[in-house]
Amino acid sequence: MSGIQRVLVTGGAGYVGAVLVPALLDVGHEVVSLDTHWYGKDVLDAVAGDERLEILEGDIRDPEMVRKAMAGCDAVIHLAAISNDPSADLDEVLTKEVNLDAVKLLVDEAVSAGVKRFVNISSSSVYGVREEQDVTEDLELLPLTIYSRCKCDVEEYVRETSKAHSGFVGINLRPATVCGWSPRMRLDLTVNILTMHAWRNGVITVFGGAQKRPNIHIADVVEAYVQSLGWPAEVVDGEAFNIGYENHTVMEIAEMVRSEFADGEVDIIVTDTNDPRSYHISSEKISRLVGFEPGHTLRDAVRDLKRAFDSGSVQDWDDTRYYNVKHMLSLGVGEPD
Incomplete structure (x- = not known):
């Protein structure tokens, strides 16, 4: 997709975000990082002086902060979450607020702000425990936990929103465990x-x-997220893609x-x-439709x-x-x- 210059990364100071933000800058994007900084403020120090990067400390549950972060953005890559099953189980109310309710707000604000592309980072855990040799995107989702149930509900919201709004491309990505x-x-x-x-x-x-x-190497998921900003809208709009390797x-x-x-x-x-x-997930679809192949x-x-x-x-x-x-x-x- 042409015309994507400014990108909002929620969770930009997280495990993947701290690698993604510099990667987006490297290919010429302007970046807004929105993060609570629960895990520290120093992880983006290497690029903090880049004039194309705006670092905001805030919560995606805060509508005013979301609107501030979204202003002028062409795309959103949504990473922010109470991440993984054990963390989500600590406080299910908080998990629902952050991993579901706030993401719906984020999607709605993206539509209102004229964002062209919303890349939602889901999880391969939405498939639950499976016996199939190849777990593909067309299988029924069987979430086992509050974390994966919220991921499923957000995927549906992104998909339905992309159907309802012309010019708003919503993509759901289901990465394997990152390493x-x-x-x-x-x-x-x-x-x-x-x-x-x-x-x-x-x-x-x-x-x-x-x-x-x-599992998948962190450099490969980051590359997939960067590439997702340019995948053809007619191919990826409303779609879900597994991102795995081994x-x-x-x-x-x-x-x-x-x-x-x-x-x-x-x-x-x-x-x-x-x-x-x-x-055990299959990544055949992402390879076939958009040509993504892991390199690590x-x-x-x-x-x-x-x-x-x-x-x-x-x-x-x-x-x-x-x-x-x-x-x-x-x-x-x-x-x-």
Whole structure:
């Protein structure tokens, strides 16, 4: 789509946002980052001096702040959320406010502001636990949690809004679990956790192991989000796309991580799990319709993480900002089980 210059990124200081914002600047966009900065204000320091970047601290539940952030924007890439199932379970009322109600407000304001394209970042967890060999976009969604139910409801709202308003292109993207290094690092995601445990402890603890976890390198999801601003409207309007690459079991990922360390340096211990989530997504549609192909492997992500750890990029492993649930509890959100 031509004419997209100024882009609002909600959650611009989050794990993916902190990589996406510089990427958008690199290809010439003006960017507005709207974030609560719950996890710190410094993650965009490397680009904070760029005159094309406006950094706003605010909440997507605040209509005035949303209108301020949206002013003059041609597109929205919506990342902001109470992210992942455990975090969302801490306070279901808050989760609904942020992950559903506020997003409907965001979509409505985007229409009113004349935004041309709204890229909604959903989740592959909307499929629930599946037995199909290839989980494709045309399968019925079977959300298991408040997090994935909100994602489903938002997808429907974006789709219906795009149908109702000519010139407003709504896209739903369902990424696999993201992995790799970010200035706003998360150490509570599968590949990142296993690599951290290997590096710090020489032991990887695998809970279960047989459940499949589709993963994708952070550089690849960022590239998909950047490219989505230019995909043909007639092809993508109202559509949903999986964004994945490698579907491995947790045990296979653990073995991959171990192989990046010296022989005998890392052990694997297997224990039971009460987390049944298992899904393996197909990314054939996004490849066929818009030509998107990932360029990085999970092994690349492990190597990037190990390199960052070796260089001392993580100074305090106990900093709660690396762990969403711990940090939300430190902010007074919810109570531990």
